[in-house]
Amino acid sequence: MPEFSDTIINLFDGLKKRQATGEGGLLTGSDPSAFDVSDPLRLWIIQVGVIIMLDQLLSLGLGRMKQPKVIAEVLGGILLGPTAFGRIPGFTQHIFPSQSLPYLSLVANIGLCLFLFIVGLEIDASVIKRNARMSAIVSLAGMALPFGLGSALSVPLYHHFIDPSVQFTHFMLFTGVAYSITAFPVLCRILTELKLLDTTVGIVVLSAGVGNDVVGWTLLALSVALVNAGSGLTALWVLLTCVAFTIFLLLVVKRVMLWLARATGSTDDGPTMFYMTVVMILLWACAFFTDIVGVNAIFGAFLAGIIVPREGGLAIALTEKLEDMVTIIFLPLYFTLSGLNTNLGLLDDGITWAFTIAIACLAFLGKFGGCTIASRLSGFSWREASTIGSLMSCKGLVELIVLNVGLSAGVLSPKVFSMFVLEALTLTFMTTPLVRALYPPERRVIATSGGAPPKTRDDEGGDLDADKKSLINEEQPWRYRFTLVLDKLEHMPCMMALTQLIRPPVPDFSSVVPMSAASDPAPLKYRRPEVSINALRLIELSDRASAVMKSSTADTLIHTDPLLGIFRMFGELNDLPVSSSLAIVPHDDLACNVVDHAKQDASQLILLPWLPPCASIAETSEGATLRREKFDHNPFEVIFGTSRDKSASAIHSQFVRGVFAQSETDVALFVDPGNHLNTGAKTGGSYHIFLPFFGGPDDRLALEFVVQLCTNPRISATVVKMEKREIENMQIERPSTAHSDVKVDTNSLALAHQQGLTISSIIAFPDTVYGQTNTQMRMQSETADSIIWSRYAGRNLSDVNTTGLLRAALSRIDFTNLASPVPLHAAIQRASMCQRVLVVTGRSKRLAVEDHHAELKDLVEEHRAVGHEVMSKTIGDVATAFVVSGCPSAVVVLQAANVEMH
Structure with a gap:
């Protein structure tokens, strides 16, 4: 069998060649950062490590300033470019050599397509339909005026900084699109963090942002088509082809994807492996088609995200499967490429800085002015209208994508590109503090349904407070209004047990006979109270896009959340009236949200669950003993002031103590030891x-x-x-x-001290702080x-x-x-x-x-x-x-x- 022998020999020869090309490691004295065309992975890993570490360091500081993470990623890319680190001798040649950039660009663009797919998943057409009347004017005004101002500014910019070989109409179109775009993903994040999703302002901005995003990407596709086409007729054919492709996706493929999702059970139990495979094939097929017809591949990825069904939270489940890799790896790579092309050192004269300031000011005035005036004409107050204008002026990474497309197409010069990047960074940075100043919590108007008059947050609960006072008195301190917190499945038994205990027979105050008017003091008059339990479902708002998507769909999520469904059924079985609420807030705001919710609902008692750190019981030959929990600490968390115990109970204790410290309502905490050793307990309830x-x-x-x-x-x-x-x-x-009298022997209470045990502090969290007591108070x-x-x-x-x-x-x-x-x-x-x-x-x-x-x-x-x-x-x-x-x-x-x- 000479053929088989020859095959084996050739195989080993191939392995030897591959081994030889891989020689020359760190131990042989070779430079580990040296770029090798045949094996670019080593340098790529170094680049990814540098990018991620710098972004995380910047996000630690900017996160404390309540800035979105995109700010840190853009700044990190700029710092790694020729603006800062690129000035260090040998840095760019060793870390980002020009030969390695194509490989970095390939991975970054793959990630960009995945990100645009996630952006498409975030676009919910039902949001536009529900609020079309309110948001249509704001969205159109927020695009028309900025587009006009951008087109006007493009005239002097073109004559000063753009090569005459570039057609003016192409440059004007890119400038107008960059001015009119709004960063919908960043906008969703800001609305959620500022707790504006349930306000009239938040609803209008969310709806207008969706429409703005769709129109903006369409204009970008048109701009790319015009640039890539050799003539106007070719551009028209490209545009018509994209329109036909989009209609085919929306009318045919979308229905097929919905049928396939239901057939595979993906709408009930999350996307199956087969359905995920089909979605990924669809994503890259759409990207490939739009790319070959003359439009950027990211537009096809965006369309693929739009046609994925929303039924059963399928879009959220798909986002959860993709977002971590995209957010942690791919997007920072893309921003680094933008930063490598951004050189703020080119802004080295007065006329350049004058144009840079003009770009930023006109971009803000266009968005702010157009949306503010449109909102004011729609019936909003000046404060609310200006808040809408400030939010719509957020640029974020969407404008950076537009700018990078223009740079790669040769429409924008490096200097103009750097000017627009600085403008996008400035407008995104100022959005959050400006909204906080214009629209503080006490001024916010809660959105209502059914045409009910809107209420400010201070107005809520006014009548309920009076009801609360009418039910509690010194003689019979009964409490019947409860706020019950649900956050994790393991806490459900605690809350069910506590709810079962707090449902005594409702007292019949009608039997109380008022005393005569001459009696002193006059008794309180009571009416028959009703038990009211409001189940507050808490979901932590993380950095993930899926958490933001849940926030924007909270009105539907409240009906499908499993924990609320279980507790509502528990209430029905026990004849208890249970109302539901859902809040998606950052971890640091969980306690404040519970306190505010209880105050607005005029609750008389907050019910919380907690599983203590040593709740686990282990059965041994000597009996039941407490099982120790192991707590691991990250020393860097202490340095950056984010030290937290990683055990679930210890993390939850921070939330519990926050409620204790801030609550103006009585609080009851159910501590479940987590064992069932009391087997001799009686039955019968x-x-x-x-x-x-x-x-x-x-x-x-x-x-x-x-x-x-x-x-x-x-x-x-x-x-x-x-x-x-x-x-x-x-x-x-x-x-x-x-x-009877009971005697207790003190000998049975003797202390059995154990030696050699070291008790250490678990977490460094400040204890509840109260006002200074004095002798009179005591x-x-x-x-x-x-x-x-x-x-x-x-x-x-x-x-x-x-x-x-x-x-x-x-x-x-x-x-x-x-x-x-x-x-x-x-x-x-x-x-x-x-x-x-x-x-x-x-x-x-x-x-x-x-x-x-x-x-x-x-x-x-x-x-x-x-x-x-x-x-x-x-x-x-x-x-x-x-x-x-x-x-x-x-x-x-x-x-x-x-x-x-x-």
């Missing part, structure tokens, strides 16, 4: 609540909460007033309503403790002033006193005597009677628990003691409204 009462505004709220829960006949409670006292034996003394708080304790613990159930509902609740509560030198240990042991117990405590981070820090440290060492510092700062020392001790019961932690006195 009955619960027993244990409340250790130490005093302070949070404990007083906890006592009121327990009394309300006990209006449910299936819930009973034990409330223990704790006192730290150095005595030999601890005796529980009961008031007159007690049935005395008032202690007096309030005595009053509320005597109101419930010392009340005679036969008192005629006690309503039937309150009398029934107090009959199911056992009030006791307990003195101990180690009150936390005593409370834990007392709670362990109850079955199916739910522990309710106050957070007690202010005006607390006792300092439990030393005893909590002993408990931590005794049980070898980790994460106690996170828990202590989040839920307080008392609740932390129950969690680290391995108590199998859940804990509800309450904090009174964040005011000086409750």
Whole structure:
């Protein structure tokens, strides 16, 4: 078999040749950055590493200034070009040699096609249809006036800076398109971050931006067709071919893609592998066709994105699969190529800077003036109209794409290109601060449906506040308006359990007979309240385009979100009225959003979930032990001030503590220990609540909460007033309503200190800050403790002033006193005597009677628990003691409204 032998020999010879060409590495003394045409990957990796690291460093600083990431990418590209780093001797020759640029350009243009495909996915035609009447005038005015100004400015620009070989009409057309374009992707991001999507201004800008983007890309395609065509007749044929191709895609291919999506189940469970393959083939086929007919390939990629179905969130799912690679790798490469072509050093004389300033000023005035006047004529106030004009003046990366197309076509010179890049960067940079100044939150008008009159954010909830006050009184502090937070699937059991507990029978206030007018004081008049639960779904707004797409489709996403669907069904099964809300905000604004939403909804109690860091329980041969969580730290995060624990519970604790710190509403946090060791619990839906009462505004709220829960006949409670006292034996003394005395042996509470355990801080997050307390405030708080304790613990159930509902609740509560030198240990042991117990405590981070820090440290060492510092700062020392001790019961932690006195 000589043929087989010859084949094997030739194969090995080929391998030897390939190995020889790959020799010459770092260990042999060769330059690792030397460019090799046969193997360009090595230098390409170096280029990508330099580009990504510089962009990330710039985005750290610009992100704190609330600037979009595109600013950092454009600046990074300019710095790597001849403007800055290119002036370093040998930098360009070693990192960006001219021989390597074609390879870099190929990858960047592949990424650009993918990005334009994602932009097409973001374009939702239904947005234009729903708001066509409001946005059509703004969109047209925002393109006509800038196009006219750009065309007028192109005359002196052409005579001063453009070679006469370039046709003036081509240059004028590119200048007009660059002036009239609006960066829709960046605009969506700014609207979302500034929380303007639910305002009338945001809706109009979003709709006008969509229309502006579609018309802008069409004009760009026409410009490229005119430049590439040899004659006007050829350009007409190119234009008609593109129009016919677009109609074919919209009328035929779009329907086929929808049918295929439904047939493969992609609209239900996300795109299948086969459907993704078809979409990718369609993307490159469209790009290839538009490129060969004389229009840039990016236009075909944009059309491919438009015809992808939106049903079932398919466009969002496709974006999620592509966006990370495009955003992290491809787009920075494209901006670097733009930066390598941008040389701000060419702007070296007065006439050049005068034209640069004129370009920026006229570009802003064209967009700002046209959109502002059109908005004012449409009925908006001057403040709202100017905000619309400021947002529509955002240029971003879309204008850079137009400029790069013009540069590659030879229409723009390097100097004019640099002038327009500086203009685009300036207008994008000033958009966010200008909108913040023109349209602050208190001035924003919320969009309403059904023709209802619009409301400002300050106007919302005014009547609800009055309702809230009419339902809460000192005698019967019932709370019936709740804001419930849903953010993750693993928190659903917590929220369902807490919701199940807070649904006592609604008291019938109609049975309260008003006293005569001569009586003093006059009683409050009540009307029958109704339980109201508003489920707030929180979605974190990340840097991904898919998150921005979710924000723009929040009105439909609220009906399809699985967490809200599960909770709505839970409410229907339990006969609870549940309303839904959805918010997509950055991580740092999650807590503020919850607080604002509760205030606008006039909620009386915010319900939060939390899984503590040491919630995991491991079964061993010696019994149940707490499983330690491993926390990894990035040392660079400390340098840049972004240090965060990477565990889900610790990250979530930052959000919880933010709500505690900012809330002007009472807050209840359900702490789920995440174990099911209490197998001896009774069945039948009955619960027993244990409340250790130490005093302070949070404990007083906890006592009121327990009394309300006990209006449910299936819930009973034990409330223990704790006192730290150095005595030999601890005796529980009961008031007159007690049935027996209970002796507790202090020997069973001996501390078992463990040696050699190192407890470290988990995260560096500032603790909740309250106003400085003084002696008068503390005395008032202690007096309030005595009053509320005597109101419930010392009340005679036969008192005629006690309503039937309150009398029934107090009959199911056992009030006791307990003195101990180690009150936390005593409370834990007392709670362990109850079955199916739910522990309710106050957070007690202010005006607390006792300092439990030393005893909590002993408990931590005794049980070898980790994460106690996170828990202590989040839920307080008392609740932390129950969690680290391995108590199998859940804990509800309450904090009174964040005011000086409750």
